[in-house]
Amino acid sequence: MSKIRVALIEDHDLTRVGIRTALQQRDTIEVVGDAANATDGLKLLQSTKPDVAIVDIGLPDFDGIELTQKFKKSIGESDPNTKILILTFQDNEEEVLAAFAAGADSYCMKDISFDQLLDVVKVTHEGNSWIDPAIARIVLKQARTKESAPEEPKAEGKRVTIKAAEPEFTHIIETYPLTERELEVLELIVQGYSNAAIAEKLYITVGTVKTHVRNILNKLCADDRTQAAVLALRSGLVG
Numbered sequence: 001m002s003k004i005r006v007a008l009i010e011d012h013d014l015t016r017v018g019i020r021t022a023l024q025q026r027d028t029i030e031v032v033g034d035a036a037n038a039t040d041g042l043k044l045l046q047s048t049k050p051d052v053a054i055v056d057i058g059l060p061d062f063d064g065i066e067l068t069q070k071f072k073k074s075i076g077e078s079d080p081n082t083k084i085l086i087l088t089f090q091d092n093e094e095e096v097l098a099a100f101a102a103g104a105d106s107y108c109m110k111d112i113s114f115d116q117l118l119d120v121v122k123v124t125h126e127g128n129s130w131i132d133p134a135i136a137r138i139v140l141k142q143a144r145t146k147e148s149a150p151e152e153p154k155a156e157g158k159r160v161t162i163k164a165a166e167p168e169f170t171h172i173i174e175t176y177p178l179t180e181r182e183l184e185v186l187e188l189i190v191q192g193y194s195n196a197a198i199a200e201k202l203y204i205t206v207g208t209v210k211t212h213v214r215n216i217l218n219k220l221c222a223d224d225r226t227q228a229a230v231l232a233l234r235s236g237l238v239g
Contacts, residue, residue, distance in 0.1 A: 009041035
């Protein structure tokens with residue numbers, strides 16, 4: 001099995017060295033390089049094109065969101081293989097939304113354990129997205145607020161839209177729209193409810209929930225519940 005090639009961009013020396021050392025001790029990981037700022041980090045990503053880039057959001061020259069934007073723009077559609085994992089202490093709504101809009105694939109808090117971080121790296125490398133449950137609740141809350149608020153004139157640069165992962169996503173949803181019940185189930189998935197908890201909350205059987213989940217995954221062309229949640233958050237399906 002080939003190793004997962006990982007690049008690390010983190011300005012805090014102790015954190016960077018600690019994560020790098022821990023990653024290097026894993027047989028499944030190859031650390032291709034690390035950087036302490038966004039300028040060097042961007043050059044690192046462009047030159048090495050790692051499988052997964054772990055990017056701190058709070059970099060000194062420009063932040064991890066802008067770094068993600070610049071890198072995604074520089075590679076375009078030619079090499080979409082590098083996945084971006086945003087790592088942060090902050091759960092600020094604007095930063096979370098901006099990270100997804102910039103093209104981040106996964107987003108997690110720095111207070112997770114290293115073993116869990118390793119799991120997130122693996123999930124992200126496999127093409128799935130991972131959202132910290134606390135962050136998922138933040139985005140869901142924002143989506144609900146936006147849905148219930150009266151329409152306001154758009155101000156340039158003031159709003160951030162969560163983009164779908166693929167350009168075809170809007171067309172897929174228009175062709176295979178989710179039912180009202182499927183949307184209810186999807187919203188609960190985003191909130192982290194299990195199938196049993198969803199069944200209890202919606203007064204339906206677990207078997208029915210599983211059927212709805214299967215239909216949701218099929219309609220969204222998602223591999224799993226986490227990827228479906230990311231697509232829902234990015235596209236504004238839930239709210």
